[in-house]
Amino acid sequence: MAGMSFFIDTTRCTACRGCQIACKNWNQNGASMTKNLGSHQNPPDLDANTFKLVRFSESEVNGKPVWYFFADQCRHCLEPPCMDAIAGYVDGGVIHDEETGAVVYTDKSKEAPIDDVREACPYDIPRAREDGRIVKCTMCLDRVKNGLIPACVKVCPTQAMNFGTRESMLELAQKRLADLKAKYPKAQLLNPQEVRVIYLVVDDPTKYHSHAVASLGSGIDRKLALRRLFKPAKTMARALTLG
Amino acid sequence: MLSDAETIMRKAVALARSSKPAYHELYDFLERVFAAQIQVKPRCRLSLNPMDGEAIKARWTAGLPLMRRWDFPVDLKAAHEVLEAVTRAVPEHNRELSGACSAIFKALAQNPSAKDAIWESFLHHDWNPWEEWLDTAGVDLPSLLYVARSCLRPSIERTAEERLQRACPDDHWKAGFCPVCGSLPSLISLEGEGQRRAHCSWCGTPWRLARFQCPVCDNRRHASLGYLYAEQEPGYRIDYCMECRHYFKTIDARERLWPLWIPLEEWTTLHLDLVAQREGWKTPPSPAPAVYETDGFAVPS
Numbered sequence: 001m002a003g004m005s006f007f008i009d010t011t012r013c014t015a016c017r018g019c020q021i022a023c024k025n026w027n028q029n030g031a032s033m034t035k036n037l038g039s040h041q042n043p044p045d046l047d048a049n050t051f052k053l054v055r056f057s058e059s060e061v062n063g064k065p066v067w068y069f070f071a072d073q074c075r076h077c078l079e080p081p082c083m084d085a086i087a088g089y090v091d092g093g094v095i096h097d098e099e100t101g102a103v104v105y106t107d108k109s110k111e112a113p114i115d116d117v118r119e120a121c122p123y124d125i126p127r128a129r130e131d132g133r134i135v136k137c138t139m140c141l142d143r144v145k146n147g148l149i150p151a152c153v154k155v156c157p158t159q160a161m162n163f164g165t166r167e168s169m170l171e172l173a174q175k176r177l178a179d180l181k182a183k184y185p186k187a188q189l190l191n192p193q194e195v196r197v198i199y200l201v202v203d204d205p206t207k208y209h210s211h212a213v214a215s216l217g218s219g220i221d222r223k224l225a226l227r228r229l230f231k232p233a234k235t236m237a238r239a240l241t242l243g
Numbered sequence: 244m245l246s247d248a249e250t251i252m253r254k255a256v257a258l259a260r261s262s263k264p265a266y267h268e269l270y271d272f273l274e275r276v277f278a279a280q281i282q283v284k285p286r287c288r289l290s291l292n293p294m295d296g297e298a299i300k301a302r303w304t305a306g307l308p309l310m311r312r313w314d315f316p317v318d319l320k321a322a323h324e325v326l327e328a329v330t331r332a333v334p335e336h337n338r339e340l341s342g343a344c345s346a347i348f349k350a351l352a353q354n355p356s357a358k359d360a361i362w363e364s365f366l367h368h369d370w371n372p373w374e375e376w377l378d379t380a381g382v383d384l385p386s387l388l389y390v391a392r393s394c395l396r397p398s399i400e401r402t403a404e405e406r407l408q409r410a411c412p413d414d415h416w417k418a419g420f421c422p423v424c425g426s427l428p429s430l431i432s433l434e435g436e437g438q439r440r441a442h443c444s445w446c447g448t449p450w451r452l453a454r455f456q457c458p459v460c461d462n463r464r465h466a467s468l469g470y471l472y473a474e475q476e477p478g479y480r481i482d483y484c485m486e487c488r489h490y491f492k493t494i495d496a497r498e499r500l501w502p503l504w505i506p507l508e509e510w511t512t513l514h515l516d517l518v519a520q521r522e523g524w525k526t527p528p529s530p531a532p533a534v535y536e537t538d539g540f541a542v543p544s
Contacts, residue, residue: 003275019531092459144500145261146258146262147258147262147498147499147500148477148498148500149498149499149500154497154498163500164500181250
């Protein structure tokens with residue numbers, strides 16, 4: 001499985017939020033309504049105008065306060081469950097780009113209910129616009145296809161964000177993990193064999209974000225599995241009707 | 244199996260095909276020429292006067308390049324191989340390039356004892372010594388120079404690389420012209436944490452420039468240095484100097500996913516030249532004869 005991947009080294013992240021703003025800027029997403037929840041995290045969650053969000057989590061290690069920063073975004077799963085969820089309602093709602101592996105929603109995604117799609121995502125990423133169109137990180141496919149790195153990677157001043165061929169990113173991630181393991185025994189890569197956005201964390205991933213790793217309750221549920229199972233029959237019935 | 248250079252070149256061409264369709268007529272031709280140059284370069288056999296690291300550094304410290312353009316050795320066989328590849332690659336309808344190839348072939352065939360002299364004549368600039376052997380009637384001069392220099396490029400680049408194996412210019416060279424041959428850059432790139440690197444228009448040598456530095460007049464005053472930038476084309480800009488009114492094209496390699504292939508970029512940035520020249524900026528002659536005169540070199544007149 002070639003294609004491209006991100007490697008996000010959370011130990012290098014200073015929570016400057018440059019990536020969050022660069023993402024908004026490149027995708028021409030406007031400001032989001034926000035509120036103060038007693039954290040520096042702003043806005044409080046991903047939304048239709050925020051495809052990338054630096055999450056701030058305050059924790060305690062050996063009696064000392066620590067901040068964990070987590071630049072949350074679509075993981076561009078190797079086998080994206082959201083694709084099945086949308087395909088259960090509409091054809092052509094999702095493009096899984098062969099060359100890069102990017103998972104990109106099209107305008108047709110508005111025909112799928114956001115609740116089902118969001119439920120299918122193990123990382124709780126997709127959000128819907130007012131017109132119903134489902135949106136999320138696109139891997140800056142328009143930039144990548146033109147030989148440019150994604151906007152969030154371009155602005156990162158600490159090399160927390162990295163992007164390249166899957167092989168090179170996995171190599172970089174493993175090397176960095178090996179470097180950190182001695183000092184941080186809990187250091188780990190999150191779902192590296194399942195996703196194209198590989199995070200490196202040095203503590204329990206849930207301390208960074210509740211959906212940092214694939215959540216057990218999400219993914220393909222019974223409802224989706226049934227829809228997937230009956231989809232060929234539905235398609236055939238539609239073809240017969242048209243015929 | 245493709246070499247690293249050829250892999251990078253082919254990736255760059257493939258990307259340019261999709262991202263810069265306006266130049267679509269160039270790609271087949273350029274890809275074949277670049278491939279021939281890359282394949283020929285490691286086989287070049289060149290007789291180069293030895294120069295140790297200390298001698299090189301001494302010249303750089305004195306602000307002098309290592310060689311004159313017309314002192315570069317040429318591997319005749321390599322040049323001929325590229326000429327054959329260029330001839331095969333020329334599109335059928337391009338009479339200028341095919342005329343240039345034929346003229347060189349004809350001159351080489353008619354003057355077998357002067358093959359060295361014919362190829363070496365293209366190492367000179369500002370005068371046309373090849374006219375002694377080449378019938379240039381009806382031949383497009385820019386096409387002739389392009390074909391000839393494409394054939395010489397593997398020998399020239401190989402020579403520069405061999406010179407630089409003994410010393411690195413980064414800590415010793417501050418000028419805007421090439422530390423190896425004295426030519427001006429064809430392109431400038433921004434890399435890493437913003438380092439500015441020039442790429443020689445003649446021998447391909449990369450060297451560091453200051454962030455504020457005009458390669459022509461060495462102006463380093465920020466108030467009289469500027470750049471043109473188009474939002475539609477991120478990663479490219481035109482650096483200009485208000486003192487000497489010259490410009491250079493700059494590529495921001497920090498935005499690039501894949502390594503640059505400078506000889507391709509020289510072609511696929513031609514529209515930037517049009518923009519710059521329409522704004523009144525100009526390209527400098529390269530190299531400035533002053534570069535060689537300061538060394539007491541005999542400059543052809």
